[in-house]
Amino acid sequence: MNVQGLEFPDALRYAPEHSLWLREEVDGSVTLGLTAYGCALYGQIFAFTPKRVGARIERERSFGVVEFAKAASSARSPLAGELLAVNEALLERPALINQDCYGDGWMVRLRPEDWSAMREEFPLGKAAEAAIAERMRLDNFDPANAHVQALRWK
Template sequence: MNLHGLEFPDTLRYAPEHSLWLREEDDGSVTLGLTAYGCALYGQIFAFTPKRVGMRIERDRGFGVVEFAKAAASARSPLTGELLAVNEALRERPSLINRDCYGEGWMARLQPLDWPAIRDQFPQGETALVAIAERMRLDNFDPANVHVQALQWK
């Protein structure tokens, strides 16, 4: 799926207000990563400092810090759960998030509380695209902005 030149795989679930994608794993855990839209908003990422594996992460609380040009932001979880794993490759190569946000640039894996009860809160497919488009509208996202165009995920 494509929106304003940004890709959004239809097999993933999305948390548009967090600019994150979610992938259900076979063991019941959920992998999180920054969407192409999140990458466009942040620009080049220089560091990702995750919380410690084993910590309980509350919904809307940080699971790590993303550092980008002259600023940093908390990567907030859309889920409550235990932090099972972090992408250690990002310590040495945080640019993986920009280069392959839906693959090698994944950020964290959580064991969410009561995933079956909340999974449908995270849209996928065309429903996700509508929700992401609304988030872009609320953010006053301007795809014609030349600075944004340079950040589009490829």
């Protein structure tokens, strides 16, 4: 699916208010990553400092810090759970988030608490389109703005 020139793969779930995608893994864990919209908002990412593996992550609390331009932001988790894995490649090459946010640029993997009860809070693919578009509207997102460093797929 494409929203304002940004790609959002149909096979993923989304947390639009966090600018994150979620992918269910076969082992019951959930992988999180920044969406193309999140990358457009942050611009070039210079560092990602995740919490340590094994840490308990509370819902709406940080799972790491993203540094960009002249600022930093806490990456808040839409889920509570145990941090199972961090993308070690991002420690050396944080630009992978900008280059391949839906692939090699994934950020963390969690073992969520009560995923079966929460999973429907995160719309899958096309069902997320209206929520993503509304988030962009609320943020006054303008993809034509020269300062937006959006990832665009042809």
